[in-house]
Amino acid sequence: MLNRYPLWKYLLILVVLVVGLIYSLPNLFPEDPAIQLSSAQGDTLELRQIQRVESALEENGIAVKASEQENGQWLIRLRNDEDQLSARDIADEQLGGDATVALNLAEATPGWLQAFSASPMTLGLDLRGGVHFLLEVDMDAALTQRLEVNASAMRELLRSERIRYRNTEVEGRTLSIDFASSEDRDSARRLISRDFPNFEFTSEGSDRSSSLVMTLSDQTVNEIQDYAINQNLTTLRNRVNELGVAEPMVQRQGPSQIVVELPGVQDTVAAKRIVGATANLEFRLEARNDTPTAETETHVFRNDPVRSAELMRDVIITGDSVSSASNSFDENGRPQVNINLDGTGGTLMNRATRTNIGRNMAVLFIEHKSEDTVVVDPDTGEETIVREPYVERGLISLATIQSALGNSFRITGLDSPTEAAELALLLRSGSLAAPIYFVQERTIGPSLGAENIERGLMSVQIGLLLVVLFMLIRYKVFGIFANVALALNLTLLVAVMSMLGATLTLPGIAGIVLTLGMAVDANVLIFERIREELRNGLSIQQAIHAGYERAFTSIVDANITTLLVAVILFSIGTGPVKGFAVTLSIGILTSMFTALMVTRAMVNLTYGSKPVKKLWI
Amino acid sequence: MKPLSHLQIDFMGRRKLAFIVSALMLIVSIGAIVFQQLNLGLDFTGGTLIEVRYATAPSLDAIRQLMVESGFRDVSVQTFGASTEVLIRLQQAFDPDVGSDVVNLLRTSGESVNLVRAEFVGAQVGDQLRDQSGLGLLVALGVVMLYVAFRFQYKFAIGALVALLHDVIIVVGIFALFQLEFDLTVLAAILAVIGYSLNDTIVVYDRIRETIRTSRIDDMPQIFNEAINATLSRTLATSGTTMLVLIALLLLGGDMIENFAIALLIGIGVGTFSSIYISGALLLPLKLSREDLIPTKKAIDEEEEELP
Numbered sequence: 001m002l003n004r005y006p007l008w009k010y011l012l013i014l015v016v017l018v019v020g021l022i023y024s025l026p027n028l029f030p031e032d033p034a035i036q037l038s039s040a041q042g043d044t045l046e047l048r049q050i051q052r053v054e055s056a057l058e059e060n061g062i063a064v065k066a067s068e069q070e071n072g073q074w075l076i077r078l079r080n081d082e083d084q085l086s087a088r089d090i091a092d093e094q095l096g097g098d099a100t101v102a103l104n105l106a107e108a109t110p111g112w113l114q115a116f117s118a119s120p121m122t123l124g125l126d127l128r129g130g131v132h133f134l135l136e137v138d139m140d141a142a143l144t145q146r147l148e149v150n151a152s153a154m155r156e157l158l159r160s161e162r163i164r165y166r167n168t169e170v171e172g173r174t175l176s177i178d179f180a181s182s183e184d185r186d187s188a189r190r191l192i193s194r195d196f197p198n199f200e201f202t203s204e205g206s207d208r209s210s211s212l213v214m215t216l217s218d219q220t221v222n223e224i225q226d227y228a229i230n231q232n233l234t235t236l237r238n239r240v241n242e243l244g245v246a247e248p249m250v251q252r253q254g255p256s257q258i259v260v261e262l263p264g265v266q267d268t269v270a271a272k273r274i275v276g277a278t279a280n281l282e283f284r285l286e287a288r289n290d291t292p293t294a295e296t297e298t299h300v301f302r303n304d305p306v307r308s309a310e311l312m313r314d315v316i317i318t319g320d321s322v323s324s325a326s327n328s329f330d331e332n333g334r335p336q337v338n339i340n341l342d343g344t345g346g347t348l349m350n351r352a353t354r355t356n357i358g359r360n361m362a363v364l365f366i367e368h369k370s371e372d373t374v375v376v377d378p379d380t381g382e383e384t385i386v387r388e389p390y391v392e393r394g395l396i397s398l399a400t401i402q403s404a405l406g407n408s409f410r411i412t413g414l415d416s417p418t419e420a421a422e423l424a425l426l427l428r429s430g431s432l433a434a435p436i437y438f439v440q441e442r443t444i445g446p447s448l449g450a451e452n453i454e455r456g457l458m459s460v461q462i463g464l465l466l467v468v469l470f471m472l473i474r475y476k477v478f479g480i481f482a483n484v485a486l487a488l489n490l491t492l493l494v495a496v497m498s499m500l501g502a503t504l505t506l507p508g509i510a511g512i513v514l515t516l517g518m519a520v521d522a523n524v525l526i527f528e529r530i531r532e533e534l535r536n537g538l539s540i541q542q543a544i545h546a547g548y549e550r551a552f553t554s555i556v557d558a559n560i561t562t563l564l565v566a567v568i569l570f571s572i573g574t575g576p577v578k579g580f581a582v583t584l585s586i587g588i589l590t591s592m593f594t595a596l597m598v599t600r601a602m603v604n605l606t607y608g609s610k611p612v613k614k615l616w617i
Numbered sequence: 618m619k620p621l622s623h624l625q626i627d628f629m630g631r632r633k634l635a636f637i638v639s640a641l642m643l644i645v646s647i648g649a650i651v652f653q654q655l656n657l658g659l660d661f662t663g664g665t666l667i668e669v670r671y672a673t674a675p676s677l678d679a680i681r682q683l684m685v686e687s688g689f690r691d692v693s694v695q696t697f698g699a700s701t702e703v704l705i706r707l708q709q710a711f712d713p714d715v716g717s718d719v720v721n722l723l724r725t726s727g728e729s730v731n732l733v734r735a736e737f738v739g740a741q742v743g744d745q746l747r748d749q750s751g752l753g754l755l756v757a758l759g760v761v762m763l764y765v766a767f768r769f770q771y772k773f774a775i776g777a778l779v780a781l782l783h784d785v786i787i788v789v790g791i792f793a794l795f796q797l798e799f800d801l802t803v804l805a806a807i808l809a810v811i812g813y814s815l816n817d818t819i820v821v822y823d824r825i826r827e828t829i830r831t832s833r834i835d836d837m838p839q840i841f842n843e844a845i846n847a848t849l850s851r852t853l854a855t856s857g858t859t860m861l862v863l864i865a866l867l868l869l870g871g872d873m874i875e876n877f878a879i880a881l882l883i884g885i886g887v888g889t890f891s892s893i894y895i896s897g898a899l900l901l902p903l904k905l906s907r908e909d910l911i912p913t914k915k916a917i918d919e920e921e922e923e924l925p
Contacts, residue, residue: 126873134739134742136739136741437739438737438739439738439739439741439742440736440737440738440739440742441735441736441737441738442734442735442736442737443716443732443734443735443736444733444734445731445732445733445734447670447731447733448668448733448734451871452871452873455869455870455871456870456871458869459862459865459866459868459869459870462865462869463861463862463865463866464862466858466861466862466865467858467861467862470854470857470858470861471858474854506871506873506874507802507805507874507877509870510802510866510870510874510877510878513862513863513865513866513870514809514859514862514863514866514881516862517855517858517859517860517861517862517863518813518816518855518859520855520858521816521851521855521858521859524851524854524855524858525820525851525855528848528850528851528854532847550827553823554819554820554823554824557768557819557823558815558816558817558819558820558823559816560764561761561764561765561812561815561816561819562812562813562815562816564757564760564761564764565757565760565761565808565809565811565812565815566808566812568753568756568757568760568808569753569757569805569808569809571753572749572750572752572753572756577801577802577804577805580802580805580809581805584809584812
């Protein structure tokens with residue numbers, strides 16, 4: 001029999017549609033703006049405290065939708081997005097230091113849908129506001145830093161073996177040490193090559209100009225760079241978590257870039273300062289009067305550039321050895337940072353201070369910055385922006401070692417409590433293994449986000465309406481089939497995107513609109529073909545059958561090529577373009593399903609295996 | 618017995634005219650791209666862009682003056698969409714606080730100013746993106762050509778490629794001619810145009826192939842005419858619905874995707890024309906013959922057996 005589907009096909013279609021419906025439904029329940037309260041001491045906040053916050057919110061005219069407790073945290077849902085910031089400040093004020101207050105977006109999906117672990121699509125930054133950063137990791141600096149550390153260790157090794165060296169120099173991926181005689185150089189080479197197998201060694205010159213040149217192997221360079229990126233990712237994730245942002249994203253992009261997205265963040269300046277901070281600390285001994293100048297460096301004080309001190313080049317420990325840090329005030333009310341070191345750091349610190357009681361120890365604050373300068377090409381007059389990285393170092397304290405230091409101590413000499421708090425946060429979340437620079441930034445205000453959603457939804461609705469009318473007028477009964485398929489296509493598209501956890505962006509909405517326009521294409525092809533077969537004198541049932549059959553290859557070929565383009569778009573695109581590519585690809589797949597299978601099922605159910613006198617097409 | 622809707626237009630007979638029209642459009646487009654150059658958006662050039670919203674329409678000159686007096690270089694100030702929304706572009710080096718600095722500066726005149734968005738793109742990101750995009754376009758064209766050559770025959774692939782290049786060049790040319798801003802979303806639109814126009818072309822090609830196989834005549838122009846006429850109502854219907862939604866998107870979607878919608882509208886218009894005329898008519902100078910399609914016949918038949 002022509003135009004009949006076996007039962008399993010109807011069931012398959014039904015199952016797909018039901019699943020699609022379930023997973024697309026949560027999108028009808030938008031997330032609530034909320035503030036999240038958790039106790040600073042780790043226990044649960046009392047109901048009475050929450051009620052105090054609620055009544056304070058109401059006094060200030062902020063409508064509270066609901067409050068609930070989950071995993072020891074309280075969530076207060078608000079009615080309006082704009083109230084979120086002031087609600088946080090009010091809650092902060094009410095609870096004082098007892099609680100940590102963070103902004104949040106609370107899911108509003110009903111429980112029975114959550115049981116299917118269905119959740120709404122994530123909205124992109126352009127739809128909900130927030131900041132997007134693209135950070136470039138300075139790989140050259142990562143290498144230089146590693147070589148400096150190695151140089152420092154080699155110098156110590158040579159000193160302990162009483163081999164005299166003159167100068168060490170780091171350039172690119174090579175490290176060279178100058179010696180006064182060839183014998184010194186040769187014994188140094190034996191010694192160093194045993195402890196540092198990652199280098200390739202060459203001896204240059206002889207006698208008074210002899211030197212040892214060590215080059216990092218390609219593999220080691222790759223390892224160092226991978227390590228730098230991964231370490232930076234971890235550090236940035238820690239920092240972003242400290243900021244208390246709902247659904248942040250920190251991701252590697254390409255060989256040396258990192259994307260950070262902070263949705264819903266309104267105070268972008270603070271966010272940028274924390275994310276981009278490259279501050280680190282170094283603890284060094286002050287140089288003695290008799291220390292050779294090759295081993296010393298002069299640094300000025302951060303808050304008093306006239307004062308300076310002569311420091312050893314060797315670093316005892318860096319901020320990387322800090323396991324925890326917090327800020328407080330000393331007896332005189334000046335800001336300070338309390339530091340706890342990890343095991344290795346503690347041992348190193350102890351060893352260095354034990355033998356140097358009475359000497360001064362310096363805390364050096366290091367910040368990697370970059371400056372963009374516009375360079376005008378004298379020949380063409382073309383302006384290019386050149387980024388020049390530079391390092392800012394300044395002493396924050398120089399204090400006499402009274403006794404051997406252990407795992408915990410404190411540092412003072414900071415300008416303000418804010419600086420102390422930020423330094424503590426940075427030390428706590430770990431320092432960056434290599435300096436980073438902002439290469440791209442996108443800030444979308446919350447009002448623009450809301451506007452974009454509104455406009456996007458509006459254009460989807462109008463677009464859909466126009467297509468529906470067109471199809472109805474042109475294909476009558478078959479137009480109804482195509483329109484039902486179109487609605488199901490939209491449902492499926494939304495469902496698949498929600499299931500994949502894809503992010504909906506403005507270009508994504510444009511992709512949906514475009515897919516709707518193109519989705520009817522397959523049906524148009526089929527229906528035109530059916531009309532044609534009818535004109536050619538085929539019977540109604542045969543015409544329907546032939547129409548679907550013959551249009552099939554065209555539809556598949558046309559859609560596969562479009563899909564290929566969409567996949568390429570996805571692989572080269574960044575941010576907004578990716579969103580468009582994702583919607584387009586999914587839309588092509590779902591539209592093939594609805595246009596081929598679903599309309600066929602409807603046509604078969606209506607006309608299949610029964611006598612039909614006239615086809616309203 | 619043919620209904621009135623079933624037109625028989627002699628497309629191939631007028632192909633010379635179509636080629637001339639296409640050639641003219643291509644010359645104008647290439648000329649515009651070479652001499653006027655594209656007005657590349659921030660994504661590709663790098664720089665800083667700040668969009669602010671005023672309560673009442675401000676004077677652009679006053680803003681410009683204020684900015685220059687405060688030491689910002691190469692400032693461009695223009696309204697964006699509504700007269701109360703102002704777009705400020707700076708060739709300024711990046712500084713994380715520049716967005717709030719500018720807003721604070723503008724507020725000093727006592728007006729209510731809100732930051733709508735701020736964007737910064739580093740120069741090297743722009744360069745990188747430009748290279749990547751060009752490469753992406755080439756890869757897309759290459760892959761599509763291979764697919765068409767595999768499914769049809771290499772002469773079809775050449776025809777499809779020329780038609781696609783034709784569409785892309787004209788869309789880019791119009792953007793250069795009218796100095797519309799060419800940003801990442803426009804690039805996405807152009808890739809979508811490639812997909813779309815190819816879609817059209819393949820439907821026509823599919824029909825040409827079918828007609829060649831089923832008809833007994835050897836007169837290629839007549840076969841092409843039949844195939845194009847048979848798919849004409851479909852081509853126009855699909856382009857029509859897509860253009861309807863695009864017009865909705867253009868009018869309602871907001872300023873941020875305006876250029877995206879324009880690029881797609883032009884692209885689909887040109888793409889429809891090229892799939893009717895260029896891609897089909899190009900097969901004639903390429904001397905497509907029935908023999909060209911015989912080797913692929915078996916493969917196609919095998920696939921059709923797998924149909925549900």
